Amino acid sequence: VKRGAGAIGPGLIVLALAGCAAVPAPAPPPVVAPPRPARAVEGDFALTGRAAQGVLLFGTAPPGTVALLLDGQAIAFATDRRFPIGFGRDHGPEAVLEARLASGDTVRQRIAVAPTAWDIERLPTLPRGTPQTDAARRARADELARIEAARSLTHDVAGWRQAFVWPVKGRISGRFGSQRVYAGEPGAYHSGVDVAGVTGTPVVSPADGVVILASPPAFSFEGNLLMIDHGMGLNSAFLHLSRIDVRVGERISRGQVIGAVGATGRATGPHLHWGMKWRGERIDPQPLADATTLR
Ligand SMILES: [Zn+2]
Numbered sequence: 001v002k003r004g005a006g007a008i009g010p011g012l013i014v015l016a017l018a019g020c021a022a023v024p025a026p027a028p029p030p031v032v033a034p035p036r037p038a039r040a041v042e043g044d045f046a047l048t049g050r051a052a053q054g055v056l057l058f059g060t061a062p063p064g065t066v067a068l069l070l071d072g073q074a075i076a077f078a079t080d081r082r083f084p085i086g087f088g089r090d091h092g093p094e095a096v097l098e099a100r101l102a103s104g105d106t107v108r109q110r111i112a113v114a115p116t117a118w119d120i121e122r123l124p125t126l127p128r129g130t131p132q133t134d135a136a137r138r139a140r141a142d143e144l145a146r147i148e149a150a151r152s153l154t155h156d157v158a159g160w161r162q163a164f165v166w167p168v169k170g171r172i173s174g175r176f177g178s179q180r181v182y183a184g185e186p187g188a189y190h191s192g193v194d195v196a197g198v199t200g201t202p203v204v205s206p207a208d209g210v211v212i213l214a215s216p217p218a219f220s221f222e223g224n225l226l227m228i229d230h231g232m233g234l235n236s237a238f239l240h241l242s243r244i245d246v247r248v249g250e251r252i253s254r255g256q257v258i259g260a261v262g263a264t265g266r267a268t269g270p271h272l273h274w275g276m277k278w279r280g281e282r283i284d285p286q287p288l289a290d291a292t293t294l295r
Contacts, residue, residue: 043107045097047085052114054177054284056086056234056276058161059097062107067100075279076154076232084160084232086278087113089177089189118189119178127182136220143219150213150227151235151277159208159230162254164288167203167238168261168272170195176275176284192237192275193286197261199242199270205252206236206274206289213237214244222273223265228252232278236285239273240264 045059061068061081068077070085077083087095095111132140174194180187209228212235219225224241242262246252263270276285 038104038106040106040108043099043109045099045109047109047111050114051087051095051111053087053091053116054089054282055116056084056278056283056288058082058084061099062101064101064103065099065107066102069098069100071095072098078158078161078232082161084234084278086234086281086283088281088283089116089118091281116177119175120181121179122181124183126185127180127187140220143221147213147219147225147227147237153210153212153229154233155210155212155229155231157209157229157231157251159205159228159254160232160234162207163291164206164285165204165254166195166289167206167236167258167274168195168197168201170197170201170272172196172286173271174273176282176286191282192239192273193284195272195274197270197272199260199262201261202257203238203241203259203261203272204255205258206285207254209236209252211246211248211250211252211258214246214248215241218264221266223267224259224262225265226259228258234278235276237273237275237277239275240267240271242270 043062045061047057047059049055049057051057061077061083065077065081068075068083075083075085085097091113093113095113097109097111099107101107172193173196174190176193177189179189205228207230209230211226212229213225213227215224215226222239224244226238226241226244226246227235229235238259240262241259242264243260244258246258252258261270261272274285276283276288
């Protein structure tokens with residue numbers, strides 16, 4: 001086109017183009033396939049067991065998963081797409097698990113979370129207690145901040161996949177989730193499982209992990225406190241210990257002695273209180289330790 005443009009007047013260009021086969025036709029616009037609309041399909045994450053309040057389950061995300069969400073919040077999953085998922089003591093009746101795939105599609109599973117019948121004891125009287133001083137309240141706030149900070153630490157450990165073992169064997173003296181209601185006023189529920197024992201009895205780690213908190217100093221309520229991260233947002237807390245044998249940052253193997261049973265902090269007698277959390281959800285350690293299957 002440019003060849004002739006200088007020599008011929010503008011009026012003739014159109015004619016020249018129309019009549020001359022030698023002028024190459026302008027390249028057609030590239031053919032782009034319309035994007036396939038992303039699909040949202042119902043799927044199955046092959047969850048182990050039955051979803052219920054206080055229960056930790058395990059699942060597998062579909063192939064091609066790039067993000068996994070529980071009720072809209074991103075949750076972690078392993079390279080083999082396995083993941084733990086926990087429902088807290090007071091979780092509502094439903095949860096939605098969603099995988100976003102590399103293709104743009106989403107796979108969704110609605111989960112019915114069954115209620116659990118917790119041990120509730122109703123007492124006609126108000127609890128006996130001494131009023132807290134401002135100093136004690138401030139000290140407690142510092143302790144809780146320390147615990148929260150420890151829980152926010154995550155490590156690349158696979159303890160969450162293992163079959164958990166009991167940290168100490170003995171009579172269960174307190175169940176997770178139990179609660180006293182004083183003259184209609186609910187007290188705090190029991191946040192772990194208590195195993196009665198003799199002071200000095202060795203406590204072992206229920207699964208592999210990394211120590212994220214270890215007394216001293218002793219905590220006002222928890223006494224000598226030890227916390228272990230098992231990976232994927234799952235952690236354990238061991239309370240009232242008489243002795244702690246490991247340090248913050250140390251990698252721990254399942255079955256390794258980590259301390260000993262005691263009655264430090266607010267405890268009426270020597271026992272191990274074992275609490276577990278998955279992200280913000282408090283879960284019952286007992287069914288985990290009673291299960292013997294690998295994840
Ligand atoms: Zn307890």
